[in-house]
Amino acid sequence: MALTVTLFLSALLLLPVLLAQSATEYPVTLVVQDTINNRQLLTYTTIIPYRAVLLGAMRKINQANPKNFRFETREDPNYGPFLVSVNGVAGNDTAHTYWQLLKADGTPTDVGVGCYIPEPNETVTLKFTTWD
Numbered sequence: 001m002a003l004t005v006t007l008f009l010s011a012l013l014l015l016p017v018l019l020a021q022s023a024t025e026y027p028v029t030l031v032v033q034d035t036i037n038n039r040q041l042l043t044y045t046t047i048i049p050y051r052a053v054l055l056g057a058m059r060k061i062n063q064a065n066p067k068n069f070r071f072e073t074r075e076d077p078n079y080g081p082f083l084v085s086v087n088g089v090a091g092n093d094t095a096h097t098y099w100q101l102l103k104a105d106g107t108p109t110d111v112g113v114g115c116y117i118p119e120p121n122e123t124v125t126l127k128f129t130t131w132d
């Protein structure tokens, strides 16, 4: 009996937390940086649902600004979507260029656009750069 009451009370206490999580939306900002082609730094902000992935934020930004923000991905059989191009600028294997994904602290994400979950209010940078 005591156990049942304890379980019931615990569930009751957790309920507001669960409801708050499912209703939460937050802004994320996307910066597009391409110093290789001397392009102007571009910044976009959108609102995403709780723990949505970066690709979802990019799609929302594209829908809101179809002329100013467009991108292409290629499906990798193992790792999911690979970001091939942003605003018409595509990575190139021969030139060793690619679009790198950087977290707010400037370090690269350890997963691609289809898996990365931005933090609330995080600024993620898409940086056109080279690999060695």
Ligand code: B12
Pocket (backbone or CB within 6 Å): 076, 078, 079, 080, 081, 082, 083, 084, 093, 098, 099, 100, 101, 102, 108, 109, 110, 111, 112, 113, 115, 131
């Ligand atoms: C080389 C390499 C790259 C090169 C690939 C270019 C090239 N032509 O060689 C470059 C520098 C472009 C690269 C980029 C990134 N990579 Co990388 N990469 C590797 C590495 C070291 C070897 C891949 C390889 O050559 N395999 C052998 C070949 C024969 O197999 P393959 O299937 O043909 O390989 C292709 C895929 O691996 C693909 N690829 C490489 N990285 C990534 C990342 C993602 C998300 C996708 C979808 C595909 C992909 O490119 C390879 C060549 O075409 C692996 C780690 C490892 N040791 O496996 C990480 C690895 C695959 N990369 C990883 C990551 C996270 C990235 C980035 C997202 C990093 C970032 N924050 O920017 C970016 C991709 C961004 C984008 N534009 O979408 C992760 C993927 C983990 C995951 N579950 O998502 C790995 C496993 C490393 C890690 N951190 O653990 N990568």
